[in-house]
Amino acid sequence: MANLTETNSFQSSLSLKHQNLQRKAQRFAEEVLMPYESQCEENDGLDQASLYVINQDVLNWELNAINHAKEDGGQGLTIFEQMLINEQLGKVTNAIWDTVFQPAYPLRLATEQQKKEYVIPTNQGLRRDAYAITEEQAGSDPSQCITRADRVDGGFRINGEKWFVTVGDAADYLLVHAHVDGDPSQATVFFVDKDTEGVKVKRTPLYTHHFAYEHPEFIFEDVLVDEMKILGNVGEGYDLTKDWFVEARLGIAARCVGAATRALESANDFAAERQQFGKSIRNFQAIEFKLADMTVAIMAAKSMLYRVCSDISESYDRKANHARAAALKLYCSEMAGNVCDQAVQILGGRGYMRENAVERLWRDVRVDRIWEGTSEIQRTIIGGQIKKRGLGIYVG
Known part of the structure; x- marks a missing residue:
């Protein structure tokens, strides 16, 4: 599979620490999780033996509970660092990324007794x-x-x-x-x-x-x-649930960018290799323009993703974070749906075969415009924030 991350000339914009974290997550996705994709597709899930092996790998690679504090058994990563990992995990089909467990954000507010009974064992992969x-x-x-x-x-x-x-x-x-x-x-x-x-x-x-x-x-x-x-x-239930929504929406946005990137890579590789009418189909403007539009859409979404997650890593403004997470989830989920659909189109009949990642990604990302708040709800949140705060919260 082509690797956009390693060939990106702007890679140096990330610190060495963040580059290493990104590469680690990419390796884990490709080496540990992707080999299970066919099994999960064919059996509509993974068997207990496979889940156990993956769980141990998550712990061995120190990717467990990246969103929780080290003193509670997690990895203590920032929102930005969590995003770097989730983006790479999003390239894996069949939501096998969910085996890299990230216990719900509100669990941070658990009492010491609740942490001993629930949070710490969950962060250590002993509970779920x-x-x-x-x-x-x-x-x-x-x-x-x-x-x-x-x-x-x-x-x-x-x-x-x-x-x-x-x-x-x-x-x-x-x-x-x-x-x-x-x-x-x-x-x-x-x-x-x-x-x-x-x-x-x-x-x-x-x-x-x-x-x-x-x-x-x-x-x-x-x-x-x-x-x-x-x-x-x-x-406090509604506020806790909103906090959970913010974290979930940021994760969805990151994984959507990852999914779209893999779909683009697959479509680009196929277009370069597929010969019709005596030349590669990427040389036909109809295909070339699709690849161009897909690339620009991912570029815009990724820029937005990195900026917002960087900002939220430094922010304790619950309402502002909720507002920006809504915009991010809306844009990235709709972008991924379109990119994956175009990738299927470029692959033609092969794009409709479940053995190809683009077909599975196309199905997988459809729910991202629905769960943890539909696109319509995200627009309602955004519209409400504009009325209350003005345009500056988004375009300032």
Whole structure:
């Protein structure tokens, strides 16, 4: 596979530390994860033996919990450094990048007891979390959640249902967004172990992609948890969920740039080798212009990605970070969808074959315009920020 990173004459704009981190992530993606792509595609997932081997490799390469502090068992990387890694992981199809576990950002606010029970083991690859927010009637608007946590002696009783719980099949505990006593202003996040009585898997739907993990639907029937299972405080759930969205959206944006880059590399290589009418098809203007447009789109997205992640690494402005992450997720996800679609077109019939990475990338990135906030929701956030803060937050 062609390597844009090593041939980039502007590589020196990154510090030596960041260049080394980027190369490490690239090697891990290519040497460790990509060999599992065919297995994951053919079997609609990875078997437990493969997941175990990858988990050990993640630990050995020190890529576990890159978004958490070293004292909690993570790698303590900045937002910018996390982005460098996620960009390379995004080149891997079938979401096998998710085996490089990055426990939810809000876990940083766990108590010392919660860190011992949940956070540190999760960062060390001994446990796995999954964030449970979406419901049948509540997706883009979490305030519409009807999952409730009613106060009882000694704690809370949780009742409700959650959809699209990504990694819910592999996780052994869930971070459940629920409304205390049914009050949306009392949104709260709870630790809920999957083996707790009353936690049930309703069903595991099939999706367009063949991902390494699944997205089950969960039912909570009179699930009892004590007050020690609250993450943060009662009423902070919405802010914690927004923080999680920011981190998730930044990760999606980075992986979209990586996915688009691999698709462009594949299309460029194919166009150079494919001969029609006595010459390489890259010499036909119809193909040449596609490659040019794809390249410029990635250039723009990557510039935006690096700038915003660098800024957020230095910023503690929660609202500004939320606003910029929305713009980044919107632009990069839509760019990746278009680039991957054009790559399929350039490869023609071969681009429609699942054995080729561009076909899998084309399917994989479609969800990036939907999950963790649709493109329409990102535009709503951006429009709202312009009304409140003016254009400067984006173009200043």
